[in-house]
Amino acid sequence: MEKKLVIIPTYNEIENISKILQAVFALEGDYHILVIDDGSPDGTAAVVRSLQKVYPEKLHLLERSCKLGLGTAYVTGFKWALSRDYDYVFEMDADFSHNPADLPRLLEACKDGADLSIGSRYCDGINVVNWPLGRIMMSYCASLYVRLALGFKVFDSTAGFICYTRKVLETIDLDAVKMKGYGFQIELKYTAHKLGFRIKEVPVIFVNRKEGTSKMSGGIFGEAFWGVLALRFRKLHPKQS
16 A cells, blocks of 8 residues: 655644644545744643554654744655655644644645645635735735746646655655745745646645634745745755766
8 A cells, every 4th residue: 555644844833733634644644744833932842742642553743943944844844754665745734724624635636646735725716714915915916927927737736735645755855955935835846746746736725724823924934935936046956876
């Protein structure tokens, strides 16, 4: 059977972490989870450690001492997954904005020929629930900007709900990734596209978190704006073996 790993970065997600882990483990298909916690002072990691006793073979935890950025968390998780022979690696948030029930749909898209699949808010209209209009417009326009600036025909380039096949993560030079915030999401997708991988968008409904606090900030979008301009002029090469 193929090995599947869901990577969930966390910072102060104590209200959500137990519920999201149990929701993923309730799915058919033997999903494993790697939580990467950036020193949450609210005890998020302690909850994960307690649940490792319930799911000793499936639940894994990496603890970092402080907030080091979303991109560095995922790069760390990708390397961890590759070293343990996982075939499919997912990105997913802890706050239920991404529905765990959609994980099999992303997996199926990759099994049907995609090299990476995106849980897309914008490929079939605007499927966002309970976000303020200003935030919807900021997010939608960010993806529109990426399409225009890079000629990149993905409707939701900033999405953080993704399934990667192993060959994509093996080919991308993860040590060369520049962006650490949400611009990381754009950089990874665009790099995969430039390296010739097939990307499939799967329409999903994104629901704003009900518990906990958003980690979004203006600085995150600033990094993405300038980083996209840099990507336009950067030569992207596969990882050298």
